[in-house]
Amino acid sequence: MGHTHTVRVSDPGMSFSAAHFVITSDGLEPLHGHNYAVSVEITSQLCHDGMVVDFRHVKRIVRSICGELDHRILLAERSQAMKIRVSDSEVQVHYQNRHYVFPRSDCVLLPIEATTAELLAQYIADRMKHAIQEASGCPAGEYLVCVGETPQCQGCAHTSWFAQQEAQRSGRAPMTTTSK
Numbered sequence: 001m002g003h004t005h006t007v008r009v010s011d012p013g014m015s016f017s018a019a020h021f022v023i024t025s026d027g028l029e030p031l032h033g034h035n036y037a038v039s040v041e042i043t044s045q046l047c048h049d050g051m052v053v054d055f056r057h058v059k060r061i062v063r064s065i066c067g068e069l070d071h072r073i074l075l076a077e078r079s080q081a082m083k084i085r086v087s088d089s090e091v092q093v094h095y096q097n098r099h100y101v102f103p104r105s106d107c108v109l110l111p112i113e114a115t116t117a118e119l120l121a122q123y124i125a126d127r128m129k130h131a132i133q134e135a136s137g138c139p140a141g142e143y144l145v146c147v148g149e150t151p152q153c154q155g156c157a158h159t160s161w162f163a164q165q166e167a168q169r170s171g172r173a174p175m176t177t178t179s180k
């Protein structure tokens, strides 16, 4: 295997302002907001034109995902402890003796267990991978996506699609179990 290279992208447009709450050891936080900032590192072998991926593709795709989250209430639909009920017009959230009702259009339901920065980063990384591959025509690599609640506090997700691509090529799932 030859050299690998890394691109790092952060951009004022790769940001969103949103409300959330997380269940901590102290219970459910009050509903509150952050001005989130997203940064991305992609490591891979060079594709064409001596690039890992064109910075413009990364910025456009991440800005688009951020736009979906901007000025919304972020809810983790896979939360074990919060009960979330969704109708056409409303989202109800129940946690112990606290009950919220939000307009459906104000909410984004995310397929994660909690709206921590780490899991928001994982969601963004998962959303990016196909879009980047389609836009660039280059193979996937290793992604490091970080979501900052403040400049000093970021949660990141590391994801490698090298192993997954190998598994897909050989027609096997990335994790296999053997039986005797």
Ligand SMILES: [Zn+2]
Residues within 6 Å of the ligand: 020, 021, 032, 033, 034, 149
């Ligand atoms: Zn928060």
